[in-house]
Amino acid sequence: MRLCLTEAQGHALARYARDAAPQEACGLLAGVREQVEEVIPIPNAAADPVHHYRLDDVIFARTLMQLEARGLELLAIYHSHPNGDPIPSPTDVRQATFPDTPYVIIGLYNGEARLAAWRVRYGEVTPVEVYVGLPGTAPAVREAKLSRAQIIAILISAILAFAFMIILSLSLLPPAPVIVTPLP
Ligand SMILES: [Zn+2]
Known part of the structure; x- marks a missing residue:
């Protein structure tokens, strides 16, 4: 699993995070397969938006329908940490309801914006690769897992090589050697 962003989209995410600070910004990344085509801000409906985020339910649902109608997929859900690392907080992990959708976090720290993506499956957090560059320039993903037939x-071939x-x-x-037995 990988997310491919253009530099402009990365800058847009950093700008939304800075504009929302000290509150957390949130929204969606939409596109096709792994390539992000749109960054869509969604209002933060959390009761305490300085420390938490919650996508506005109605706007989130409406946006998902609009994406589907346009043939775009939901590729990631993003939010910002106005003063911290781009690492999921315990609350982020607890509230992650999409096991197959990466969570992008923009961390602002001393004016610098850093971005990371994570997959959160039932409490287990794993990093997701983020490629920043022009569409179509990301290197092909290596197939890390071997299929049963390959194994x-x-x-x-190992057994045949050993037998050979x-x-x-x-x-x-x-x-x-020829053993000569002495005659009595
Ligand atoms: Zn968070």
Whole structure:
């Protein structure tokens, strides 16, 4: 899983975070497959927007319908930490309701904006790769996991190589010496 952003979209996220400070900004990233095409701010409806965020339910639902009608997918949910690291807080982890949608966090610290994305599956947090560059320039994702067929093929070739080595070493052994038994 990866998210690809343009530099302009990264700057837009940083600007929304700075404009909302000291409150947390929040919104959606929409696009196709891994490429973000739009950054969509959503009002923060949290009771305490300085320390928490909650996407406004009605606007969130309406935006999702509009995205679907336009053939765009929800790629990530973003929010900002106006004075902190771009790392999910315990509340962020508890409130993460989308196990397959990355959570992007923009952390503002001493005027600097940093961005990171995370997948939160039932309390387990894993980082998501973020690529910033022009669309279509991200390097191809390596297939990290081997399929069952690949694992079986590797095992068979290892066994064949081992058997071949045994046969070869046996065939290279010098002939057995002739033992002459002395006659009585
Ligand atoms: Zn947070």
